[in-house]
Amino acid sequence: TGRLRGKTVVMTACGQGIGRAAAIACAGEGARVIATDVNTELLRGLQGMETARLDVTDPAAILAFAAEVDGIDALFNVAGFVHHGSILELTDADWDAAFTLNVTSMMRMTRAFLPGMLARAEATGTAAILNMASMASSIKGFPNRTAYGATKAAVIGLTKAVAADYVRQGLRVNAICPGTVDTPSLRGRIAAQADPAQAERDFIARQPMGRLATVDDITPLVVYLLSDESRYVTGQAMLVDGGATI
Numbered sequence: 465t466g467r468l469r470g471k472t473v474v475m476t477a478c479g480q481g482i483g484r485a486a487a488i489a490c491a492g493e494g495a496r497v498i499a500t501d502v503n504t505e506l507l508r509g510l511q512g513m514e515t516a517r518l519d520v521t522d523p524a525a526i527l528a529f530a531a532e533v534d535g536i537d538a539l540f541n542v543a544g545f546v547h548h549g550s551i552l553e554l555t556d557a558d559w560d561a562a563f564t565l566n567v568t569s570m571m572r573m574t575r576a577f578l579p580g581m582l583a584r585a586e587a588t589g590t591a592a593i594l595n596m597a598s599m600a601s602s603i604k605g606f607p608n609r610t611a612y613g614a615t616k617a618a619v620i621g622l623t624k625a626v627a628a629d630y631v632r633q634g635l636r637v638n639a640i641c642p643g644t645v646d647t648p649s650l651r652g653r654i655a656a657q658a659d660p661a662q663a664e665r666d667f668i669a670r671q672p673m674g675r676l677a678t679v680d681d682i683t684p685l686v687v688y689l690l691s692d693e694s695r696y697v698t699g700q701a702m703l704v705d706g707g708a709t710i
């Protein structure tokens with residue numbers, strides 16, 4: 465405990481899944497956590513942290529939120545959606561929606577919070593941004609992940625470009641790339657298939673370790689990358705995938 469003591473961390477998509485677990489883990493490590501989600505019902509029950517509604521697809525809401533909070537040491541951009549389908553099933557609207565939620569939101573959050581975080585880095589010597597990518601990205605292709613894989617590859621590119629621009633100013637920018645994580649949306653993707661039992665077996669089979677990740681398999685990497693323990697790490701896309709990309 466105490467690995468994030470003294471740090472203020474803003475996170476998106478904390479209502480459920482990895483974001484929620486990460487918010488709890490960071491609060492447990494002593495951070496002041498500002499946990500946001502578009503769905504405020506889902507934020508209820510989060511203890512020991514501040515919560516706020518934030519729709520990351522709303523540029524005005526992002527600017528208003530960034531103007532409200534200061535002294536931010538770390539930002540974790542989590543919000544994203546898995547669009548299912550091959551390129552022949554993909555509409556322009558699906559593609560645009562995927563990029564708006566998965567990529568443009570992270571660009572806007574970063575742009576809005578960056579001036580404050582650079583000021584903070586000047587004062588304290590360090591600030592960290594973490595972006596949620598995926599093993600399904602530039603790292604590996606998966607069936608029916610055309611829009612998703614393209615957006616998560618873009619997240620890695622955004623991460624590296626911003627890391628390169630601010631590496632001399634104390635700001636570190638990294639991405640995490642989980643394998644298949646047991647979260648409410650994954651359960652939804654399994655249930656949506658014609659044969660859910662087979663779909664679950666197929667998702668498990670992607671990981672040579674023979675099981676899905678739990679959110680608790682992912683949060684230690686989040687804490688590490690948001691803390692000063694990773695002070696020499698920037699511009700990286702780190703995998704935590706049960707061996708899927710060995």
Ligand code: NAD
Pocket residue numbers: 476477478479480481482483500501502503506518519520521542543544545546565596597598599641642643644645646647648649650
């Ligand atoms: P989830 O998909 O179950 O939950 C997503 C959360 O995002 C919900 O609380 C939802 O209310 C919130 N959200 C949706 N739209 C939003 C918006 N416009 N603004 C703010 N919040 C919004 O959670 P998850 O499966 O842990 O996924 C979280 C992130 O992790 C996503 O970026 C996803 O692509 C990524 N990821 C997930 C897996 C996995 O297998 N579950 C693997 C790799 C990466």
